[in-house]
Amino acid sequence: MRVIRTIEQLREALEYLRGGGHTPIGFVPTMGYLHEGHASLLRRAAEQSGTVVMSIFVNPLQFGPNEDFAAYPRDEARDLALAEREGADIVFMPSVEEMYPQAIRTTVSVSVLTDRLCGASRPGHFEGVATVVSKLFGIVQPDYAYFGLKDAQQVAVLRRMVSDLNMNVKIVACPIVRENDGLALSSRNVYLSEEERRQALVLSRSLREVRAALEEGKVRTVNEAKAMLQSVISSSPLAVIDYAEILTFPALEPLEGNSRLLEADGELIIALAVKFGRTRLIDNNVFTAKEVHALV
Structure with a gap:
């Protein structure tokens, strides 16, 4: 498993893999602090794809001013151990400066679907999600991208974004993973x-x-x-x-x-x-x- 922290190095690695003949790329975008729900996404990706790429990036654009960006849990060593155990070939771990080297002037917004549920409670959240995911899709250029249905509104928003913008990637929605007592993993x-x-x-x-x-x-x-x-x-x-x-x-x-x-x-x-x-x-x-x- 390779750990890559820059966009340029990731593109070079993926270009090398594609040069040996096309192998479907499965992509699992995450914000880290991985658990069994993320592990299930990696396993599904490994079943469908020749190369599995996971990103770990706590995206500041999707946090509101009173939300927990700074306090969001992080554990790099634990995350990398889980990713390797579950079959990730590449883990992309960029810094905020790598993803946003200058003040961002271009964002992606999906209307109507974001007007209710978490979109109503967290203004700007899904614009941040759609923007970072579109950036990651542009960098990785995956064939498949895997998301958990616990964030079902996110799945709906990203599927609409992919459809409306003719992105060449299939969104694969995976079942919610729960603790034995029923609590959804988060x-x-x-x-x-x-x-x-x-x-x-x-x-x-x-x-x-x-x-x-x-x-x-x-x-x-x-x-x-x-x-x-x-x-x-x-x-x-x-x-x-x-x-x-x-x-x-x-x-x-x-x-x-x-x-x-x-x-x-x-x-x-x-x-x-x-x-x-x-x-x-x-x-x-x-x-x-x-x-x-x-x-x-």
Whole structure:
């Protein structure tokens, strides 16, 4: 495994690999502090691609003025050990100065899809994500790029960016990886106190209970499902709800409150963002009415 810190050296390394005959390049962009969720992306990339490139870069553009850029957890030695163990061929670890050598004047913005959910709560976040990912795609020129569905809105935004800008890369969305008790893996879980960590289990529990209520016919409409979500989450005293929404996926369009969920076409997403103390966690479930009907 090679660790590369400059754009020029990465391009030279990839050009050399391509010169030996085209090998599909799988790319896993991350902000580091890797966990089993990232490991699953690397394994999926290794299955599909001849060369696996991972980037580790904490991108300042996607942090708001009161967010945790400086405090965001970092552990280079641990990250590199995991990347090597899971089959990364190249790890690209640029500095902020390498990625942004001058004040940036060009950004990428995806409209409408970023108006709600995390986009409404974190203005400018997805512009920062789209900008850095488009830069990384230009540098790496991958055939496939792998992202976890825990950040489902990010997946939707990047798929639309790739489609609208005719980028020659396929976005591969991979399932959420959870702890044995159901908590979705996140680098930010390290911020949780023991009690906050215990109460955060209400996120996955609320998703399971709403799905079960749909299957049993106890919940039928969007409004009923949202009310149940909020009720279950609010049973945790430390939980402060940012949003608990049900939208179409990947268009992220709202549904009429009285519409019946099991009559909807296409994919739907139940999306949550909840704060426990100073830590904001997200979780979701993407499903189709057909899947729920099959379980009834």
